[in-house]
Amino acid sequence: MIAALILLLLNCRRCQVAQLGITESRSFDSYAGTGLAVLTSSHQFFVVNSVEDPKVWRTPEIPRKAEKPSCWTIVSKGRKTKVIAVFGADIFALTQGLPAEQIVSSVSTLVNRYVRIAVSQDQSKLALLSENGLVQFTSVDMKQTYSETTIDLSDSLPVEFLWCGSEALAVLENDTSLTLLGIDGGSIRFAFDEAIRFGAEVDGIRLFSHSMLEFIAKVPxxxxxxxxxxxxxxxxxxxxxxxxxxxxxxxxxxxxxxxxxxxxxxxxxxxxxxxxxxxxxxxxxxxxxxxxxxxxxxxxxxxxxxxxxxxxxxx
Structure with missing residues (x-):
């Protein structure tokens, strides 16, 4: 799916993406359908709000930020699509037709560097992971902080870092260990006998391996x-x-x-x-x-x- 979307973006006329090279990509749901955002080797973002009608737009330049972002995600709410790009501890909102805006966070615990960021399925909350294992839950504008918790990063960064609906975060710490972190501070750990992966759905996450398929969601x-x-x-x-x-x-x-x-x-x-x-x-x-x-x-x-x-x- 992602590969097909990237090929479509590369084939867009008057698009510089093919010459610049793609290093990362994200698909997302927007008001216009399925959208796609890519990060190029020159650390520039290109976005299409709908792959059915691929009109490519480039995010505004960020002053004094020429390096690759440490993490990024897409927030698409209403008719607005923006890239949330993180450079260490500096967070910027990049919106079509507007200058880059630095987001002032309300979190009480300051960190040196964020390494993961994820937006909830209803586009109302963010989860950020620092290099020290601190997970912070905030509103999407970061004006409100819900909670903070920590995970063990002694081995490596999480394999997956995605929301399970809009009330919990799913962290695949390694191939066989999954932890759900609630925004209320609670947590549940699952252990598996074989390597698993998961994908985000509207109301939960779908787990799969070579021999099983499971769905995890919050009980209504x-x-x-x-x-x-x-x-x-x-x-x-x-x-x-x-x-x-x-x-x-x-x-x-x-x-x-x-x-x-x-x-x-x-x-x-x-x-x-x-x-x-x-x-x-x-x-x-x-x-x-x-x-x-x-x-x-x-x-x-x-x-x-x-x-x-x-x-x-x-x-």
């Missing part, structure tokens, strides 16, 4: 609310009430009374959770629970319920 809040052990969330109580009602048990009334005035929230949680479930029996139970609760909340807007029923019917 609605699913946690409904299925967490001993949950007192309204969605969990409504699901239990629906089950008791089908059994003909008087306890259905007791659970409904526990839901109280949170009935609309309960219905919304069950509907949302149904959209995240793959098991047909679970989908049916959640939709039936939402329908059961909806009969007692006649003033609520049922459009989300109708839409989810259509989606699940198609699936």
């Amino acid at each position: 809040d609605s699913v946690c609310a409904v299925y967490q052990v001993a949950s007192n969330e309204p969605g969990a109580l409504l699901l239990e009430a629906s089950g008791k009602y089908k059994e003909g048990s008087h306890q259905a009334y007791d659970y409904l009374r526990m839901v109280g005035d949170r009935l609309q929230q309960a219905v919304e949680q069950c509907v949302a959770a149904a959209g995240h479930e793959f098991d047909i029996a679970s989908q049916r139970a959640l939709i039936e629970a939402a329908a059961f609760g909806k009969t007692f909340a006649r003033d609520m807007n049922a459009q989300s319920f109708v839409d989810m029923c259509r989606v699940l019917r198609v699936l």
Whole structure:
């Protein structure tokens, strides 16, 4: 995929990229489709916002920065695409038609050099890795810092450094060790028996090796609310009430009374959770629970319920 996009960029008329030579490339999703950015051997960036309509633009020059950036990424939000280029600890935003802008970071811990940078799938957050193993989570404009944590870089730099959705960072420290770092400071480590690689998806990461394919994603809040052990969330109580009602048990009334005035929230949680479930029996139970609760909340807007029923019917 990347190779084909690079060939397309090289074939663009009036493009200097072929003469300059490509050292690194990044593909990205933009308002116009699939975009591509490349870094040349002369340390210049060339970008196309859509490979379907390849109009090449070059990023503005950065004063007094002639060396190769230590790391870089692409941020594409709305109709704006910019290259975030890092030179040691200096960070610049390079936008089409505008002069280079140095970003002033709000991080409390200063570093000498960043070696990795990644943008979240919703283009709202950045993760930066220093040469000492410090990982900093910030907003995309770096005006807000969410958290800081450290990883072990005693062996080498991470093989992969990508976001898993927009709430956690996936770090492949070596071929068989994967760590998920949450922006809240939590972490989970996975160990594998064989070498793996992964790629970023919209809502998670896809792991693959010679013998397996796995998908890792954050459990949605609605699913946690409904299925967490001993949950007192309204969605969990409504699901239990629906089950008791089908059994003909008087306890259905007791659970409904526990839901109280949170009935609309309960219905919304069950509907949302149904959209995240793959098991047909679970989908049916959640939709039936939402329908059961909806009969007692006649003033609520049922459009989300109708839409989810259509989606699940198609699936």
